[in-house]
Amino acid sequence: MAATAVTTVATVVTGIEAAGPGIKYFTLEDPDGWELPPARPGAHIDVNLPGGLVRTYSLCNGPQIETRYEIAVKHEATGRGGSTVLCNKVAVGDKLGVSLPRGGIPLPAETRHILIAGGIGVTPFLSVASALLHRGESDFMLHLAARGEMPLARLLAPLQARELVKVYDTTGGRPDLSAMIGRPVPGIQLSCSGPPAMLDAFEAATRHWPPDQLHIERFVAPPLVLDPDARPYTLVLARSAKTLEVPAGQSMLSAIAECGVQVPTSCGGGICGACRVRLLEGNPLHHDRFLSPAEREHNLLACVAGCAGGRLVLDL
């Protein structure tokens, strides 16, 4: 009998290559080369790192490649430690548990895709471009802003050869987003992936666009803002038959963890979806940037959700 439940997809590192300034490109495969769980274009996985850290990375390869997960990791010496472990401690042959792929960028047919990326934020768009080309579609343009040397040059070269990517060196200043975006026209989808300042600028520049033509890919969770109006509430975990009193300001996830009930978590900021929980009763405050309005009827992300009433009942 297995001592504990299997909670991750078992992979082995089969390739590590340098891929630009401070960037390493990792290839993960099943130990026997079996097909891996399928992903949508632009999806991301949580990688369980040695030492217990869990970090989320976009898949760079197109989903038509069924036996590999390829991720690009930029070493951030002043980051939260995940990239240091991956870039300095992980070697070919090491085993890494990963989550099922989540998220992804919808790619409706007969649509022109304008993909705007900053630096290493280009990773999900490599997957998107690969998927579109695999479908025989090349009606897209990838705008990549990067300081100095271009990231992931080997992967971008085929797109450059087909004039499907424009690169902007930001050493001399930021490029003009509004020129890339243009005027709102039906049949165009705008997607942006990059550092927070770029995403903010993108949001400002697309305020007049219909929301269903926009997609924003966030890598760093926006800082949690403490709600000055937060109130204590009662949290009922139906399957565990536990009732908790959550004080004002405490996260739902930490309250659940304190009583010994396990909920997977990764980003802690309401963007990755790892801590999605089914809602049975009550009126939550969602605060996430992941669930659709329809999904919010019966789900919440426990890392950021609050309670608008006095009581919530969860399927835990």
Place this chain on the structure above:
Amino acid sequence: MAQAEIHKSTLGWRGIVRHLHLAPRAFLPMREVGELKLIAGIGIEGDRYKLGHEAGFYSHLPEEGRQVTLCEIETLWALKRDYGIDLSPAEHRRNVTVEGVPLNHLVGRQFWLGETLIEGTRLSTPCRHIEELTGKAIFDPLVHRGGLNCKILEGGLVHTGDLVRSF
């Protein structure tokens, strides 16, 4: 009727093996194969729930009925007809997809699956895990028709196209 007589009941049904699938580890897509090797009391060669391998999502909750699992192809047709959901034989994550076999009637019964003899232990219940893997809302539509968990009494090879018949 005595239990032994129930086991040997030969009420009129006869079915056929339509698809065979296995996966070596949890979460991995099921792969279609032309034959499965069933090992009595152990499980399927190469599958995640084979005793001694324990690589399945539920391997920490051992149960002899996970040795081989079956699903009716009629259930997949009904999902399409009644809910408009396309669920392929690779997606339900049972090992054997059969046609013409009343699985819900076979809890506690022994029956032949090709040359192997198996016994239904309980109805398979749908799980949220399948919804997570497929991204399809199939939990509710599969309640009471999620298939059959079985233990293997006499092992052997099972092929696509083999007959399924009562003992």
